[in-house]
Amino acid sequence: MKTVKIALLGLGTVGSGVKNILEEKKDQLSQKLFEKTGEKKVIEIKKILVRNTDKDYGVDKAILTDDYAQIINDPQIQIVVELIGGQEPASKYMEQAIEAGKHVVTANKMAIAMSGGSIEDKAREKGVSFMYEASVAGTIPVIRVIEDSLVANEIQKISGIINGTTNYILSKMMNENQSFESALKKAQELGFAEADPTSDVEGYDAMYKIAILSKLAFNIMPDLNDIKRTGIRGVSISDINKARENANTIKFIAQAEKCRDGVRVSVSPLEISKDHSLANVDGAMNAVYITCDNAGEIMLQGAGAGSRPTASAVVSDIFAIAEKL
Missing domain, CATH: 3.40.50.720 (NAD(P)-binding Rossmann-like Domain)
Structure with missing residues (x-):
């Protein structure tokens, strides 16, 4: 042995x-x-x-x-x-x-x-x-998918919900009309958020993750200072209600997209259609949406946090x- x-x-x-x-x-x-x-x-x-x-x-x-x-x-x-x-x-x-x-x-x-x-x-x-x-x-094997399963593809865009804490908070706000403070407190009680939630709610955690995915997909490690980052502290109940009136939802989306002058990378709360595949990813779940030339569109979903x-x-x-x- x-x-x-x-x-x-x-x-x-x-x-x-x-x-x-x-x-x-x-x-x-x-x-x-x-x-x-x-x-x-x-x-x-x-x-x-x-x-x-x-x-x-x-x-x-x-x-x-x-x-x-x-x-x-x-x-x-x-x-x-x-x-x-x-x-x-x-x-x-x-x-x-x-x-x-x-x-x-x-x-x-x-x-x-x-x-x-x-x-x-x-x-x-x-x-x-x-x-x-x-x-x-x-648990989502996104790195293996990019490195192995999609070798015959040119990836054009990666977007996703890659922070379970913020997704849990926004889900509570959207589905139960809770305030940010109330949803954050519940997330902390359940162990989804740290006592100091700054890294999650201000978008640093998601920023590090999308930088890694950008390097894997486009072979470019973006300068973290160049990534447009907006956290979720500013999302209000009025924003939630407006999205609901438009038959949309608000999700905290990290994305990296290939463009003419390089790769555009951002992390921010976005209002998206309820018909979008990412719209129904609730709670502390994560999902990664990949767009490429041959395989088309792929979405991977799974538990994103926890021991x-x-x-x-x-x-x-x-x-x-x-x-x-």
Whole structure:
């Protein structure tokens, strides 16, 4: 039995989800690896980076460490899974892992978008995998669709609802006539929104995600300062009523479109027809709408946030790398 040893950086909401799925689905993943490769393989967590090794995380304390060097310098660890979030030290940790010849999986849209593509370029130079399916739309495999399924197409436009928090809030406002403040409070109570919801409601989260999709679709990583970004704080009940009177709805749409002078990228609340496919994507769900030359129009929909949905996408990337090792 070949053991694929990995390290998790962080054991928060997503990190815990990844750990739990790997433990619960250990035999199933090994069976699928055998079916695909003909080799008996098992995925094993060797180390988990945490801030406080004395805290009870419900795991064997022998695998906990607060020293990243123990992970970087361990030749047995082949895959580093970065789940601490934020730009730093996450970006530094991923770059160090790549320099050490380790494959990297992440769900960190901020670090990817703000790197301008440099982390991916470094991984390519080093000949290691850098996978980030979970960074954009939770369970929706949009990155694999763009990179694999649509290789015979020229993508013309990507638009979508790629932030579950804002979609939940606008859905509450539209369907139940709630105010922004009331809908936000409910989202926070349910865990869809953080105590400080700025990244979501001001559009930063969606901006990072559409930048990543733009790079994948058009091979251009947009300057984040050039992306037109408008959050949803300014959406009022009067705006909701006006949209309803027009038989429309308001959705928080991120879009990247190829044009003559490059790629136009924006994130903002838009009034769209109720006949549009994105109009009926409610709650904390995500959806990505892709327009291309040969395949035409495609829409992918699924859970966009939460421990298990995001962790599911992370485990999918870990599996894809383990398959090749």
